[in-house]
Amino acid sequence: ALGQGIDAAVTSLGASDGFLNNAKVTSPLPPALQKVERTLRLLGRGGDAEALKLAMNHAAEAAVAEARPVLRQALKSMTVQDARGILSGGDDAGTQYFQRTTAASLTAKFKPIVVSATEKLQIAALYDQYAGKAAALGLVKDEDARLDDYVTAKALAGLYSVMADEERAIRNDPSGQA
Secondary structure, rough: OHHHHHHHHHHHHHOOOOOOOOOOOOOOOHHHHHHHHHHHHHHHHHHHHHHHHHHHHHHHHHHHHHOOOHHHHHOOOOOOOHHHHHHHHOOOOOOOOOOOHHHHHHHHHHHHHHHHHHHHHHHHHHHHHHHHHHOOOOOOOOOHOOHHHHHHHHHHHHHHHHHHHHHHHHHHOHHHOO
């Protein structure tokens, strides 16, 4: 059942427009850019903001598409104690297990994919430059100061969110999910 949840989450989010077509996990512009998006649109630069949002979500899709082997390895490495905890845990105990065991390795796997996708846009470098200065002044959270870190974190959060939804569906109707 956990393997089925992994496959469903990775397949749906790793598909073309997988993040963009799922309102629950679509990555918005980073908070620092949301504040200036209206001004950019008034100045006729709204296309830059939209291009960045598209690139961010496509980068997340490309990254998530590579998650299956890491998640499958975590599934194979599960101990009896882990399995008991998942069975007796809450609606998303399996997803919490995967977060604990895969977050670091998925971050390392996702980041180069995200970097490659976002560096194609000049605005990504500009964002990093300005957000870095804003973070130093305490105006932007440190984790939002680098676009690549922001997109990687959003990709992981989206993946785990969809996995949790799949897990809940399987727990609520085990025979219907087969």
